[in-house]
Amino acid sequence: MTDKIILFVCKGNSGRSQIAEAFFNSFSKIGKAISAGTKPDEQIHPWTIQVMKEVGIEVSQQKTKLVTKELMKNADKIIIMDPDLSKNIPPEYLSKLEVWQIDKLLGKSIEQVKEIRDQIRTRVKQLIRELSVN
Numbered sequence: 001m002t003d004k005i006i007l008f009v010c011k012g013n014s015g016r017s018q019i020a021e022a023f024f025n026s027f028s029k030i031g032k033a034i035s036a037g038t039k040p041d042e043q044i045h046p047w048t049i050q051v052m053k054e055v056g057i058e059v060s061q062q063k064t065k066l067v068t069k070e071l072m073k074n075a076d077k078i079i080i081m082d083p084d085l086s087k088n089i090p091p092e093y094l095s096k097l098e099v100w101q102i103d104k105l106l107g108k109s110i111e112q113v114k115e116i117r118d119q120i121r122t123r124v125k126q127l128i129r130e131l132s133v134n
Contacts, residue, residue: 003030003031003032005033005074005075006024007067007071007077008020008024008034008079009037009067009078010038010080010081010082010102011038012037012039012040012041013037013041013065014037014044014045014048014105015044015045015105016102016104016105016116017037017081018044018059018064019048019052019059019116019120020120021035022059022062023057023124023125026057028128030128036065036066036068037064040065040066043063043064044060045105047105047110048105048113051110051114052117054114055121073093075096078096078097079099079127080097080098080100082099082104100123102116103116
């Protein structure tokens, strides 16, 4: 799989999907990631910026965006961070869908946010390995 587009989706597009996009684009040589939300927040969560900066990745200039049918159509793979969001994916895109169970950042301590970041990093590295052999 070369030059593929991976779409990471969460609800607010201010935490989990932004972290996944940043890790994928930082680690991958096989494609590009985009992130979007079903109900995007106005800005990236400050803790997202902080925990990514701690691992040397700058996300403070990222903007939140709404997931659209065009984004889904252009994506080779759609990864949603919460099984509840799968009901928002139109049936024609379900063949591209992968579901990750990743906790929301909302209401979590900074230590828990770091754990979620590390969980996402591990999943993204695994995804890149899988895409590299296909």
